[in-house]
Amino acid sequence: MALRDDFPILKREVNGYPLIYLDNAATTQKPQVVLDAMNAYYMSSNSNVHRAVHTLAGEATEGYESCRTRLKEWFNADRAVITSGTTEAINLVAHAWGRANLTAGDAIVLTEMEHHSDIVPWQMLAEERGVELRYVPVLEDFTLDMEAYAASLDGAKLVCVVHTSNVLGVRNPLEEIIELAHGNGSLVLIDAAQGVPHERIDFKHSKADFMAFSAHKMCGPTGIGALLIDGDVFETMQPFMGGGDMIETVTVNGSTFQNNEHKFEAGTPRIAEAVGWCAAFDWLSKINLPEEHNRLIKIARWVSEQLRSMGISVYGRHDEKDSAVVSFLHPKIHSEDLAHLFDSRGIAVRTGHHCAQPLLHRLGISGTVRASFYLYNTMDEAEKFVEQLKLITERFG
Amino acid sequence: MTYPAELTELIEEFQDVDDKMERLEMVFDLSDEVIPLPPSAWTQESKVHGCQSEAHVKVELQDGKVILLSGADAKLVQGLMGILSIAINGTAPAQALLLSPDFAEEMGILNSLSPSRSNGFRNMFDKVMRDIRMLV
Secondary structure, eight states: OGGGGGOGGGGOEETTEEOEEOBTTTOOOOOHHHHHHHHHIIIIIOOOOSSOOSHHHHHHHHHHHHHHHHHHHHHTOSEEEEESSHHHHHHHIIIIIIHHHOOTTOEEEEETTOOGGGTHHHHHHHHHHTOEEEEEOBOTTSSBOHHHHHHHOTTEEEEEEESBOTTTOOBOOHHHHHHHHHHTTOEEEEEOTTTTTTSOOOHHHHTOSEEEEESGGGTSOTTOEEEEEOHHHHTTOOOOSOSTTSEEEEETTEEEEOSSGGGGOOSSOOHHHHHHHHHHHHHHTTSOHHHHHHHHHHHHHHHHHHHHHTTOEEEOOOOTTSOSEEEEEOSSSOHHHHHHHHHTTTEEOEEEOTTOHHHHHHHTOSOEEEEEOOTTOOHHHHHHHHHHHHHHHHHHO | OOOOHHHHHHHHHHHTOOOHHHHHHHHHHGGGGSEEOOGGGOOTTTBOTTOSSOEEEEEEEETTEEEEEEEESSHHHHHHHHHHHHHHTTSOHHHHTTOOTHHHHHTTTGGGSOHHHHHHHHHHHHHHHHHHHHHO
């Protein structure tokens, strides 16, 4: 598989075995071009952005701002605020939009499928402002209860929903969710952390008002992400963090703020990471994402069928639009023990609650083992994963 | 540091094994060494914080000697509890308190465990030592 050669880390061994990296829902590996771009930035252009007039500052600014341009092009968005990741992007909405637009008695609709990063900021805001939080239940087939969702909209100012579950891989019916929300006059925030790696999303076409995601789950660097904002909604938001770079003027009596994305980007931004993310977009643009998605979901479906045939509980449905995530529980081997045993054979999987405790509570479990596949994973690796699971089951089950 | 003979022997056994899965299996087997603290006796007081899975410990003194009761839902954690039991059960509190948690590293167990598990082991070790101090 040619594209595997672009990832130097895939050549390493772990505990004497070739690495099989199946923790992609947590973070993806980085192609050489991303590493090279970040290294080249520090080697030849490192400087601070925006203010200075010298050559290096110009190059740094160009590198940083071209990430914003790339984001707007890739996702077809008017406004792209660069953040530290999905979590900061959602917190930014809670502070910059929520505080300016929500008062006691307003409601926010969340789902039981949300990652903690799309629950906790709203709980904090709800406590501060007396806002009501409503949770859409997850049904036994691992989908959202859309009837309950429709019924929950009355009086809701905002709907926050995960694009694709990091635990189940289920891709939610966003088109219907957004249409119903807008019909009710509610804005919609999409947590697309697990969506953007697998699906080329057109933000304007989706009609969502906010979309949050991270670079590191789509072959980019850690520590950087973005919040896409509808142009009109952008104007209703107030600055969140104060500091350098977000102001127009500062006097001892007060400050005025920039009126573009910079007003939400106080302080020195993540310049090298932005340069690296641009390289990741360039690399991804050469990949046929729909074709790869089809290949990966077939692998995930095959793995889940194998696991079920071994008497293992699999949480997810693996429909064609879902992500290639296989969450499961072994009937006899504790998840953490299993993850350590996999690691002893070079296979990286994740265990625990995956920062989605309300979802696991709904499923009646406290954690799962999660194998998540991405562009560089092969059917051969999936077969080795299943083979090792069989051997581990024979020896320890 | 000098360890009790049984623990020294165990350290040497682990050091002879290269394969990580085999080392894990050895830790799993040592779960038999624990004096069980059944789930019905698990309380907030007995809980070891910082472990990804449920882990509980309770220290008692019988005839002036330390007795560690413990339980966990993961076999690996139970095995770590078994090793700690071998190290301190039946010893005088003063002697148990001299024990360093380094033995887990010398056995190559901490190296084979994730940082959170290592921290979990350290938290368990610290809690047991704290509980012993409270009894004397």
